[in-house]
Amino acid sequence: MFVGTFEHSLDEKGRIVLPSTFRSHLADKGFLSQFDACLGLWTEEGFREVSGRLKDKIRDGLAPQEALRAFAANAHEVRPDAQGRITIPQRLRDFAGLSRDAVVIGAIDRIEIWDASRWSEVANQADGSLSQAVRALGL
Numbered sequence: 001m002f003v004g005t006f007e008h009s010l011d012e013k014g015r016i017v018l019p020s021t022f023r024s025h026l027a028d029k030g031f032l033s034q035f036d037a038c039l040g041l042w043t044e045e046g047f048r049e050v051s052g053r054l055k056d057k058i059r060d061g062l063a064p065q066e067a068l069r070a071f072a073a074n075a076h077e078v079r080p081d082a083q084g085r086i087t088i089p090q091r092l093r094d095f096a097g098l099s100r101d102a103v104v105i106g107a108i109d110r111i112e113i114w115d116a117s118r119w120s121e122v123a124n125q126a127d128g129s130l131s132q133a134v135r136a137l138g139l
Contacts, residue, residue, distance in 0.1 A: 002106030007116065009100055014093055015085040016102055022111055023080050030111075032092060033075040037118060039088065039096045041078070041111040050110075088113070 006019045018026070031047035032039055042050060054071060057063035074095070078086040088098065101116035114122070 001108055002111050003108070004106045006104045008102050008104055010088070010093070010098060010102055011085075013087065014090065015081075015087045016104070016113065017083065017085050018080055018111070019104060020084060022104075022106070023084050026078070026080055026086075028079070030078050030086075031075050032078050032086070032088065032113075033071055034092065034095050035110075035112060037096070037122070038115075039092055039098075039113040040107075041086075041113065042109070046109055047075070 002022060002025070004019065004021065008016050010016050025043050026041070028044065030041050030043055032041045033047075034040070040050075051068070051071070054063060054068050058065055058068055074092065076089050076092060080086055093099075096113065097115040097118055098113070099115070103114045103116050103119040105112045105114065105119070
């Protein structure tokens with residue numbers, strides 16, 4: 001399970017240090033791909049699961065085939081190095097608007113990597129959404 005918010009910077013080679021609490025889950029390998037205005041990073045098992053769910057949605061006519069193509073074509077296998085860094089390919093950095101300052105968040109079943117300014121905007125909206133959900137669900 002991935003939780004927490006961590007501020008990090010990308011180095012000149014496009015590498016980012018993952019929080020130490022996340023690294024052990026990705027020791028064998030992980031998969032990085034485009035996600036909702038950010039990058040998603042999954043364990044191998046998590047990537048299989050989300051890919052399967054996407055294929056089910058396509059089969060049921062709820063998502064276009066192009067979504068799976070984009071998700072898979074832009075996926076990148078990663079392994080943290082000895083310093084806990086992963087390299088983010090340029091095309092994925094461009095998609096997520098990553099330049100220097102980034103935020104790495106735990107999103108329960110995945111890790112998300114955000115441009116710091118994008119995350120700031122999203123975090124404010126997310127706080128309001130959580131409040132609404134708590135009230136609606138009676139939590």
